[in-house]
Amino acid sequence: MTTSQGALGAPARAGTGNPAESSPRVAKPVLYRAAFYATLFGLWWVAAAREVWPPYLLPSPADVWGFLVSVVKDGSLLPAAGTSAARVGAGYGISLVAGTFLGLGLARSRVLDETLGSAVTGLQSLPSICWFPLALLWFGLNEKAVLFVVVMGALFSVTLAVRGGVRGLPPLILRAAHVLGARGPKLWTHVLLPAILPSYLSGMRQGWAFAWRSLMAAELLSQSLKTGVGHLLNTGRDLNDMAMVLGMIGVILAVGLLVDRLVFYPLERLVARRWGVEGA
Numbered sequence: 001m002t003t004s005q006g007a008l009g010a011p012a013r014a015g016t017g018n019p020a021e022s023s024p025r026v027a028k029p030v031l032y033r034a035a036f037y038a039t040l041f042g043l044w045w046v047a048a049a050r051e052v053w054p055p056y057l058l059p060s061p062a063d064v065w066g067f068l069v070s071v072v073k074d075g076s077l078l079p080a081a082g083t084s085a086a087r088v089g090a091g092y093g094i095s096l097v098a099g100t101f102l103g104l105g106l107a108r109s110r111v112l113d114e115t116l117g118s119a120v121t122g123l124q125s126l127p128s129i130c131w132f133p134l135a136l137l138w139f140g141l142n143e144k145a146v147l148f149v150v151v152m153g154a155l156f157s158v159t160l161a162v163r164g165g166v167r168g169l170p171p172l173i174l175r176a177a178h179v180l181g182a183r184g185p186k187l188w189t190h191v192l193l194p195a196i197l198p199s200y201l202s203g204m205r206q207g208w209a210f211a212w213r214s215l216m217a218a219e220l221l222s223q224s225l226k227t228g229v230g231h232l233l234n235t236g237r238d239l240n241d242m243a244m245v246l247g248m249i250g251v252i253l254a255v256g257l258l259v260d261r262l263v264f265y266p267l268e269r270l271v272a273r274r275w276g277v278e279g280a
Contacts, residue, residue, distance in 0.1 A: 103162025161203020
């Protein structure tokens with residue numbers, strides 16, 4: 001037996017848990033991203049400086065940055081971002097709760113899955129903005145219509161993630177739970193949801209992305225709503241202000257990336273380590 005093998009003859013793990021050894025693995029992705037975005041900004045700067053397109057179609061990064069600084073100073077960006085955050089938070093919360101229960105119901109009831117489940121699968125492929133005309137007829141051009149579009153945009157992603165996670169559980173887990181007396185709500189809260197947590201988090205992550213995209217589409221089309229990040233983007237279009245348009249697109253992208261990297265990515269890594277599906 002060589003020193004590179006463990007007690008059972010399996011190859012020893014390369015990593016020893018030393019922070020000095022793991023730091024290069026962490027640094028490389030950061031460097032790659034920094035180089036990628038620096039290249040994009042460099043190409044943008046060069047294209048704007050050479051006026052590949054007219055300045056009113058492609059403003060320079062300095063012009064876009066100047067716009068962002070101005071909306072922060074005049075106090076118009078933060079209230080709009082707060083309004084959009086409240087809208088997406090309410091809609092996403094409703095879709096998360098409803099999608100969880102609906103997904104569990106589809107997974108545990110064959111009749112419900114063969115009827116409602118087929119409709120859910122089809123509705124998942126429907127773009128969320130298609131719900132906007134229906135929301136206008138039902139609720140009018142107000143906050144309820146926007147909330148409805150956000151909920152419908154995220155609901156089915158969460159539902160299908162929960163249904164797929166429960167269906168993918170080994171039958172032995174459910175049998176052991178029944179033997180131990182887990183029935184009804186206790187089976188759902190103590191067995192099913194903890195067991196499907198990795199796939200559930202993936203559904204939550206996808207649901208958030210759909211909720212954020214649905215909100216932006218609804219705010220762009222809701223002319224009577226005078227606040228929100230999407231409204232500022234639409235204002236830039238109305239004013240033919242490309243710096244404002246690109247700046248608000250950047251804000252929308254930044255919010256989506258920050259929530260994904262600061263909330264869902266750490267949660268998925270934590271659960272993956274806890275469930276033993278990723279090397280610690």
